[in-house]
Amino acid sequence: MTEHLFDLLAPAQWQAAMVFDSPHSGSVMPGDFVSKTRLSARELRQSEDSHVDALFSGCLDAGAPMLRALASRAWLDLNREPFELDPRLFIESLPGYMNPGSSRVAAGFGTIPRLVGDGHEIYRARLQLAEALSRIELCYKPYHRQLQQLLDHVHAATGTALLVDCHSMPSSAARPLPGSNRMIDVVLGDRFGSACAPEITGFVEDFLKSRGLHVVRNRPYAGGFITEVHGAPHHNRHALQIEINRGLYLNEHTLELLPNFISLKPIFDRLARELAKLMDKFRIEEPVIKAAE
Numbered sequence: 001m002t003e004h005l006f007d008l009l010a011p012a013q014w015q016a017a018m019v020f021d022s023p024h025s026g027s028v029m030p031g032d033f034v035s036k037t038r039l040s041a042r043e044l045r046q047s048e049d050s051h052v053d054a055l056f057s058g059c060l061d062a063g064a065p066m067l068r069a070l071a072s073r074a075w076l077d078l079n080r081e082p083f084e085l086d087p088r089l090f091i092e093s094l095p096g097y098m099n100p101g102s103s104r105v106a107a108g109f110g111t112i113p114r115l116v117g118d119g120h121e122i123y124r125a126r127l128q129l130a131e132a133l134s135r136i137e138l139c140y141k142p143y144h145r146q147l148q149q150l151l152d153h154v155h156a157a158t159g160t161a162l163l164v165d166c167h168s169m170p171s172s173a174a175r176p177l178p179g180s181n182r183m184i185d186v187v188l189g190d191r192f193g194s195a196c197a198p199e200i201t202g203f204v205e206d207f208l209k210s211r212g213l214h215v216v217r218n219r220p221y222a223g224g225f226i227t228e229v230h231g232a233p234h235h236n237r238h239a240l241q242i243e244i245n246r247g248l249y250l251n252e253h254t255l256e257l258l259p260n261f262i263s264l265k266p267i268f269d270r271l272a273r274e275l276a277k278l279m280d281k282f283r284i285e286e287p288v289i290k291a292a293e
Contacts, residue, residue, distance in 0.1 A: 004028060004030075004070060004071075005026075005028065005030065005069070005070055005071040005138065005139040005142075005143075006026070006067065006068060006071065006139065006142075006143050007067075007068060007070060008066070008067050008068075008146065008150075009053075009057070009060055009065060009066040009067075009068065010060075010065050011060045011061070011064060011065060012060075013063060014063060014064070014065060014290075016059075016062055016063040016064040016275075016276035016279060017154055017158040017161060017162060017276075017279040017282065017283055017289075018059065018062075018064040018154070018161070018162045018163075018164060018272075018275060018276060019064060019065055019066075019067065019147070019151055019154060019161065019162070019163050019164070020056055020059040020064055020065070020067070020163075020164045020272075021066065021067045021068065021147055021163065021164075021165055021166065021226065022049065022052050022053040022056065022066060022067075022069065022166045022167075023068075023069050023077075023078035023143070023165070023167075023226060024047070024048060024049035024052070024069065024073045024078070024079065024168075025049045025051065025068055025069060026048070026068070026070040026071045026072055027045055027048060027050070027070075027072055028070045028071050028072060029041060029044065029074070029075055030071060030075060033072075033074075033075050036123055036124060036127075037074075037122050037123055038121060038122070038124050039116070039120060039122060043116070043117070043120060044116055044122070045072065045074070045116075046116045046117030046118070046120065047073050047074060047113070047116045047117055048072065048073055048074075049073075049166075049167050049168040049246075050168070050246070050255045051249070051250060051255075051257060052166050052167060052244065053066065053068040053166070054265075055166070055168075055244065055249065055261070055264065055265055055268055056164070056166045056242075056268055056272070058265070058268055058269030058271075058272045058273070059164070059272040061269065061272070062272035062273045062275070065150060066166075067143070067146060067147050067150060069143065071139055073113070074113055074116050074122060076111065076112065076135045076139055076140060077109065077110070077111055077112075078139075078140060078143050078144070078226075079165075079167075079225050079226050080104060080109075080110060080111040080224070080225050081099055081111065081225055082111060082136055082144075083097065083098040083099055083111065083136070084099050084100075084102050084105050084111045085098050085099075085100060085105070085111055085112060085129075085132055086105045086108065086110045086112070086114045088114060089110075089112060089123065089126060089127055089132075090126055090127055090128070090132065091127070091128055091129070092128070092129045094129070111132070111136065111140065112127070112135065118172070147163075147230075151163060151230060151237065153289070155236070157289040158282075158283045158284065159236060159282070159283055159284025160236040160237070160279060160283055160284065161236070161237050161238065162200065162238045162239070162275065162279050162282075163227075163230045163231070163237075163238070163239040163240070164275070165189075165223070165224075165226050165227050165239060165240065165241040165242070167221075167241060167242065167243045167244070168243060168244045168245070168246045169187065169220075169243045169244070169246065170246055170247075170252060171183070171245055171246055171247030171252060173220055174247065177216060177219060183245065183247075184215075184216055185208075185214045185215065185244070185245050185248060186213050186214070186215045186216075186242065186243065186244055186245070187215075187216055187217070187218070187219065187221045187242075187243040188201055188204055188205055188216070188217050188218070188240060189217075189218055189221045189222045189223030189224075189227055189240070189242075189243065190217070190218065190222075190227070190231070190239075190240055190241070191218075191222055191223045191227055192218050192222060194231065194233075195223055195227045195228065195231020195232075195233070195238070195239045195240070196227075196231055196233060196238040196240045197233045197238055197282075199278075200238055200240060200275075200278065200279075201217065201240060203274075203275070203278055204242070204271065205217065207270075207271055207274060208271070211267045221243050222241075223239070223240075226239065227239045227240070227241045236284075238282075248260060248264060249261040
């Protein structure tokens with residue numbers, strides 16, 4: 001069943017020392033999930049990063065693969081620790097190895113989210129813990145296993161690796177920061193420099209600013225679990241989260257693409273190509289990467 005919950009888009013030839021991933025763009029709602037909720041399928045998609053995988057799909061022409069979720073973020077959030085579970089959601093008490101005390105769980109957005117969008121409760125009743133564990137085994141662990149394998153593969157082949165973690169943010173989160181009167185277009189999250197070499201983050205920032213976009217770093221999003229886990233610049237492993245203001249390209253109520261998507265996409269196509277060139281400077285090995293098994 002995992003082939004219906006996420007998939008891997010492969011370039012014609014994997015040449016770039018990069019992997020892209022899109023953990024929140026899926027809309028598949030497995031099994032009887034919707035029947036257990038108090039929301040419609042449309043309402044359950046409020047937290048979804050709709051069409052982000054399409055926006056960043058130019059990575060394929062740049063010679064880098066993309067791992068993307070197909071399952072809905074409301075069903076399972078892949079950008080969390082495996083067991084960031086909310087005790088308010090479950091009939092049973094949670095085992096001690098789980099992490100019910102994180103700020104993300106407190107906000108209602110754990111591995112199995114309790115809320116979507118601006119705070120809408122998902123479920124009609126509490127769940128059996130076994131259901132959460134099943135989702136984690138079925139989708140979460142295979143997704144993260146494949147992402148780790150992709151990054152290990154490119155690092156072994158080239159001596160370096162860049163993970164570009166692709167996301168979108170609601171326009172309500174893109175309000176001007178103190179001291180500014182301009183809406184945020186893009187947030188770059190590098191865990192305040194701990195997940196990605198400053199040369200890479202700075203390059204992306206300068207590139208996007210030169211295209212007229214208002215770019216900020218680490219506020220309000222510094223990078224989530226995926227960026228934190230895979231970013232280790234001292235080992236020549238880099239991870240950068242890119243959050244795009246959905247209002248730039250998407251009708252946030254209907255989830256339909258706006259005409260501006262057509263002009264925005266070439267910017268991110270070009271960014272992928274230019275990032276591939278930049279990552280060549282970090283290489284130790286040969287430029288062509290054999291396909292991962």
